[in-house]
Amino acid sequence: MSRRQLGFMLAPYAVGMVALVLLPAAATLMLAFADYDLVQPPQWTGAGNFTELAGDGIFRTALVNSLVFAAVAVPLRLLIALGLALLLHRRARGVGTARTAAALPTAVPEVAYGLLWLWLFNPLYGPINQLLRVGGENGLTALGRTPPQWLTDPTDARAAIIIMSLFTVGESFLVLLAARLVLPPEVYELAAVEDATGWDVFRRITLPLIAPVLGLLLVRDTILSFQVSFVPALVVTDGGPPPYATTYLSLFVYRNAFEYLRYGYAAAATMVMLVLTVAAVILQWRLLRRWR
């Protein structure tokens, strides 16, 4: 009786899990080996999608863009979150306000956040370049350089997407803050008695104690990095500037599926994305193990 009731309590979540995650995941795996446009039944093509991907220049660009984004943004985001947590874990005047300020950008809906930066980055009348031009003449900065062409130069556009991702670290920040707050104060009192320097305390006490949380956040942020770049690339840079400077894997998948109706091809690209994620996670896990 009670066992049946417990099963009933778990049922909605189990149904959601099967219908919205497990079955779709299995379907993605199968579609990756087929041509499918939602109208005609899938046509099996074996590894055809993958050989096409291997020769697709846009896919390769998207792949490199995603990897570079992950390699730069993930460590930076984690460092910022850790720095914020350590800076703001003690009570002092203004710390409460600072915590809220650091967490708030994360709560802004992605589209609104993207549109905000679309304006901030506008090369001509965006506030960022207006600020950079203060003190300079003829549209140059005070140092006599041209300000960055955020939305029209490939490198600047990639930098722009990374910069806007650095302000939304609220989630990692709050988790690290909580992790730091629950560390036993006695350890720190002992360190103070022994006259340990701030760096020593960080390296010998804080870092080892929050390393597991840090490791989890690293893995999670790596996985999310394939997703985080989607809305900015769609709303701010539209995958450009040409040729495909900010087309990331997520945008590549979206375009192929919902704009070109090539669901099989998109599924194959998704599989590559998943394999890469898993590989990155395993690699990080091993590195963390060795380092500990």
Place this chain on the structure above:
Amino acid sequence: MRLRTVGAVAVVAVFLPPLLMLVAGSLREPGLPPPPGPQLVPDPLSTEGYIRAVDLGGLVRAGLNSTVVAAIAVPVSVLVASLAGFAMTQLPRRITAAVMAASLVALAAPATALLVPRFALFRVLGLTDTLAPLVAPALLATSPLYPLVFYVAFRALPADLYDACRLEDLSPLRTWWRVAMPLVRPVTAVVAALTFVLTWSNFLDPLVYIYDRDLFTLPLALRSLSTLDPTNFPVFLAGAVLTTIPPLVVFALAQRHALRHLRLHGYQET
């Protein structure tokens, strides 16, 4: 102590300006040539952007749709998460481990990876271009993280409590609702707030499932407002402010609530 305050001020000085600029940009008069230099307070101040955003973007209708979706999805999602979390504490270990493993896998799968087959599923069911696919993630507790959060919270309650309920012949459902839920109220509040923020901000799902303008939620209406006239910043920034206010308020409240709770439970801030 002074040094920490300086640090706090620096953090505010870095993280607040983008949001301030969002508000400042929305208060410009649409159609005016851009000012020659940076301005924190626009001159002249104008709310014309808001009027046009609401008008052109159909934001009233979109706000209503967003509210309907959140009003259904958030309570359902929190219920699903807490029921599943509670069941996991009582079911045999094997089942719990399986649910946990599935949740972790689901957490790791990027949303874009499941988009295509989910879309096919809803199309077969004839539910595309309705609000149903936007409410559906509630069945999955919106994020598979939340059942795990409830599981941890329920497990942290003393084991004698559950034994006592069993002796009293309370059914699991009653134990959950009468005994366990009232004890984890702060967890429920935070999960509800985060669920609201995720649901309200959801852009990917409406982008894929909704074509009918009358069914647009706020993020989607905002996107179409910005593609309407991409150079008219004040108008779409005004729309962005309106879309942002509800989640921002809820998030700030939840954050204060959570940290206060952490403090109440003996974690002294040194």
